[in-house]
Amino acid sequence: MSIYDLDLSSLEELVTSWDAPAYRAKQIWEGVYQHLYASWDEFTNLPTSLRVRMASEFSVEPLEPVARLESSDGQTQKTAFRLEDGQQIETVAMRYARRVTLCISSQAGCAMGCVFCATGQMGFRRHLSSGEIVAQVLHFARELKLKELKLTNIVVMGMGEPFHNYGNTMQAIDRLNDRAGFGFGARRFTISTVGLPDMIRRFADEKRQVNLAISLHAADDKTRSSMLPVNRKYDLEQVLAACKYYVAQTGRRITFEWALIDGLNDSVEQARALAARLRGLLCHVNAIPLNPTTGYSGKATSRERALLFKNELERAGIPCTVRLRRGIDIAAGCGQLAV
Ligand code: SAH
Ligand code: SF4
Numbered sequence: 001m002s003i004y005d006l007d008l009s010s011l012e013e014l015v016t017s018w019d020a021p022a023y024r025a026k027q028i029w030e031g032v033y034q035h036l037y038a039s040w041d042e043f044t045n046l047p048t049s050l051r052v053r054m055a056s057e058f059s060v061e062p063l064e065p066v067a068r069l070e071s072s073d074g075q076t077q078k079t080a081f082r083l084e085d086g087q088q089i090e091t092v093a094m095r096y097a098r099r100v101t102l103c104i105s106s107q108a109g110c111a112m113g114c115v116f117c118a119t120g121q122m123g124f125r126r127h128l129s130s131g132e133i134v135a136q137v138l139h140f141a142r143e144l145k146l147k148e149l150k151l152t153n154i155v156v157m158g159m160g161e162p163f164h165n166y167g168n169t170m171q172a173i174d175r176l177n178d179r180a181g182f183g184f185g186a187r188r189f190t191i192s193t194v195g196l197p198d199m200i201r202r203f204a205d206e207k208r209q210v211n212l213a214i215s216l217h218a219a220d221d222k223t224r225s226s227m228l229p230v231n232r233k234y235d236l237e238q239v240l241a242a243c244k245y246y247v248a249q250t251g252r253r254i255t256f257e258w259a260l261i262d263g264l265n266d267s268v269e270q271a272r273a274l275a276a277r278l279r280g281l282l283c284h285v286n287a288i289p290l291n292p293t294t295g296y297s298g299k300a301t302s303r304e305r306a307l308l309f310k311n312e313l314e315r316a317g318i319p320c321t322v323r324l325r326r327g328i329d330i331a332a333g334c335g336q337l338a339v
Contacts, residue, residue, distance in 0.1 A: 002062035002084075003032055003054070004138065005131030007175055020050055026180070028054065033181030036142045059084075063135050069330040076327030079139070080339065082134060083108065086110075087125050088339040089159055091136045091330045093144075100144060101153040104136045105337070106169050107160025112194045113216075113229045116259060118331070118338035119159045121295035127165040133172035137182075154184065157192040157213075159337045163199035173210060186210050192257065197234050197242035204246040213286070214243060214253040218265050219273035227264075240277060247282045258287040259335065260301035260309065271309045275316030284315055285320040293334035300325075 006014070012025040027045055031037045038057040063081035066088070067205035070077045075095045087108040094101045110117070113123035154176070156162045162169040169191070186209035193199065194215050203212065216239075224231040231239075243254050256278070260266045269279035274285070275312045282294055287309060290327055301309070306322045313320040327333050 004134035030154035078332035105158035106162040117335040130171035195239040204249040267303040271312035
């Protein structure tokens, strides 16, 4: 187990059960989340006995970096980590001037099997613990600190389906959000889901400030089911009903993601069908030309067709951004993470 698997109250319980005063937990918490210590030796304000005991029970580096790649423009960096049981995950940092967005994983592999996604193509290995999710962030926070940079946004868009690992993902966000610790604002997180309606409703009921993105990719069930097998279980109507519920409950805007694939979902007709489905919903569409993966033969939409798609949506009153592909040369783009 790693120290990142504990929240402050369980840490307090633990140290008091060892007959240490509760404020020691606070000191550990600050060492981990404010000073970003990476070794128990750095916790010099703790008595040696407590430090030794903590070190024997909790690791401070549960992720072993096994490979690190940087894109040719130097702006995107991907790190592969080995977990304590040998599974591997990947985490991606993207720089935009002084802004740094971190894309974290919630599972090793993914059970959803989306055909165009490298993670889906590798299948499901296991859920990540909350600590393994938190540790990805702290690893990069430390690296950035050396460069005098700070994380500005965290997106849960790496490997895995976060709403399939709901509890651990939310616990990780809560832990990183704690003002007495890392203090990363809820509004600076974005969670992306393939669209699991029950979980979208649960998320809505919890009225979190975290941003929500839904992977839509098609405006009719036949096309969507051919891309996202989960659509056979939860069709577009069910997904969009949950989205409407979310907007009604929270008043927050939803982002819909759309990987533009040549000849499949990038026509003006698809844009019209999408606009009809989204009419009246507080939302925004993020379209991104498909990133290549070995297991899928579809091709990215051209820039020109992407702009036609966008224009058609916007004519119908649905705001749309065509995003740039990033980190493709190191397979760090959306849907390219696998081991
Ligand atoms: N499991 C979540 C989050 C991880 S995937 C989800 O599916 O939403 C993050 C985003 O990348 C999703 O919108 C996903 O549909 C998209 N994606 C997957 N493979 C892609 C590819 N090859 N090219 C572009 N986007 C892709
Ligand atoms: Fe899983 Fe998301 Fe990839 Fe689909 S797109 S297989 S849900 S990681």
